[in-house]
Amino acid sequence: MAEAFDLSGRVALVTGGASGIGVGIAELLAEAGATVVIADIDATRAAAQADALKGAGHQAASVAVDLGDETSVIAACADVVERHGAPWILVNNAGLQHRELLLEGSVRHWDRNNAVNARGPFLMIRELAKAMVAAGQGGRVINVASSGLIGQMVQGLSAYLASKGALAALTQAAAMELAEHGITVNTVLPGGVGTPGAIGAEGPPPIGPGNRRPPLGMCxxxxxxxxxxxxxxxxxxxxTNQTICVDAGFSIT
Incomplete structure (x- = not known):
């Protein structure tokens, strides 16, 4: 059974892997044997997290990337492929979650959310799937969206949820186009997680049904x-083209 979860010899890139949910993802992939590349806008924290994984006996590296900047994404992906070969696993986890009420929303806020949360993953898939296809060994793409798409909502998330909805739709389109290359594309919908990004999110108070405590507690x-x-x-x-919601039972309350 252990072989079914063995990722030895695989390279995995996790965006936003220097903090929050990304840390948990990176740890589990590393524990399964993957060489994990922490891709983050904060180069110092990314390097520190990679060092922490190496200190625990795993294989890890880091790369700086600004998902809102196409040039940065292209350069980061090229650097990773040059140093490690084509990643077999891409996890599009990084995202912004600051809030603005719909009737007070700004184009700047909307564009920034969509640039990082939707366009950034598109660019990561475009660049790294090219390398996966060239390598000819298939691959895995996992997009991290939000359980807010199915109801765990608070006020102020119109731009955020629109961008995550776009990411979920991107899963379907990418799964169809990449299937012939043996690359699967799937989505994870996280429920409430007490990460620094969630706790420190800017904007109006998070009022709404998403404040209910789920039956199994916070993730x-x-x-x-x-x-x-x-x-x-x-x-x-x-x-492929499937979704797992990890919301600690919120959807049944």
Missing amino acids: EPRDIGSAVLYFATPMARHV
């Missing part, structure tokens, strides 16, 4: 990482 980063790990492993080799 932790590794809970989200478990769903990502499943999609990344040989166990999911014939699973």
